[in-house]
Amino acid sequence: MRDRIFKSLLFLSSLLILFISGGIFYSLFSGSVQAFDEFGIIGFITSGEWNPNPGNEQYGALPFIAGTIATSFVALILCIPFSLPVALFNGEYFRGKKIAGVLGTVVDLLAGIPSVVYGLWGFYVLRPIVSSLGLSEQGLGIFTASAVMAIMIIPYAASLSTEFISMVSNELKEGAYSLGATRMEVIKSVIFPACGSGIFASYVLALGRALGETMAVTMLIGNTDNIPTSLFDTGNTMASIIANQFGEASGLKLSSLIAIGLLLFIITALINLLGKMIIKKFTK
Template sequence: MIRTAARDRIFKGLLLAAAAAIILICGGMFYSLISGAAPAFDHFGFFRFIASSDWNPKTGSESYGALPFIAGTVLTSLLAMLFCLPLSLPVALFTGEYFRGRRIAKIIGTVIDLLAGIPSIVYGLWGFYVIRPVIVDLGLSSQGFGILTASVVLAIMVIPYAASLSSEFISMVSRELKEGAYSLGGTRLDVIRRVVFPVAGSGIFASYVLALGRALGETMAVTMLIGNTNLIPTGLTATGNTMASVIANQFGEADGLKLSSLVAIGLLLFIITAVINLIGRLILRKFR
């Protein structure tokens, strides 16, 4: 009995150490980003750095600002979510409500999980050889690179994530509630509109918030397709950069103030993504 109690205390101690390690790692990441970004914030000022659109690496007249990359990140992510919604929600209803438990729903669910696990660079290659030529053929862009191309591929990347989560919440709606609606003469569409969406609505919304958080930090696929110019996008077919893509493109050759500015952009992306995911988690907790 004594030996069992000692083992139990050791096991609990190991679990506590693992949990503490996660907190320390997260805190260490945040601290290292703040330390690396401090020179840029001290030199330019925090709000000036965020609001400036200058990106001039020329020695002696260096000037860096995050606004073009914040704009590119927000634009591509929101546009991707706009494309994602009309495709992922029907898939979620198909697997979570209309054909729930049937073989076809399980097959589609497996395909969704498979798509969610594909590396982003594969999506980038697919977008380069498929989506980009389509954009060129439609006459929207002479080269096919830009905000629109990156957003389409980004939407395809987050569709499986949003559809899978939404399907889970739709399938969690009480069967008794739906049967009660049917007994009152409701059709399948009535049940979805008046029972499924009101009950699972907050969970579905949280799914898209979490998908948005994932889209904000996407790097390789966007880097391959957005055009990589350090300018505020002037339209959907204009080229630009996101916060993640500018770091991926320029971090290897950066030093001094430029390196600190890239770390500052990474810190901003870290904070934005953390806040978005926190909001999604809070909504999920409320739903559950």
């Protein structure tokens, strides 16, 4: 009898997840309705106009979608030259050694630093450098935000790739060495092909992280409502426009911000799903 109560308690607590996710879907959809009614879903996504002036209010998500994609992909590209060597260092060259443990801890700690601290560091250390190089006047913009974001996602990309690289069997590597291959040739021709899809998935999941990153980006991207036209242009991401304008928003503007939230949610969910599906297929 008491066992049955206990079992239903366990079941009920798992329902909490169901309620939370149901509630999130409901709130995002119902909150977005007004904006989608006014501009149409396609219209909202493809419009570059963001005009909060009462009377001729006009909201479109395109600049922020563009800003999000630009910052995330640049960050992803910037993070590869560091995260991939870390993965090789920890997963192949120094697998199981103390030095790999140290580097692993250091890189993991990067994930522990709060986003707002990254933002500060970017603003007071990186921004002046970008500015003094004459790349942009203020030093703010897509590039600065992406550079800091690249550092933030190194741990996510590196730790998963490390795992996949270290999973490649010794038998396979020995097969290649026995034919006289050098270590680099083994990495290039055997290790990467054998775990390539796993490494790819690590970067897909790191991208999922980057898409939703808020504070550091808000502090560094310059917060303008235009579609960025160059690497050093200012802009806004979907997350940063919400962080900037949600507080004072109401009515149609609030609904438009929630609609942007919904779009961001869908994009990140799809990217995360894709990454997890590749991993599932790979580890089977």
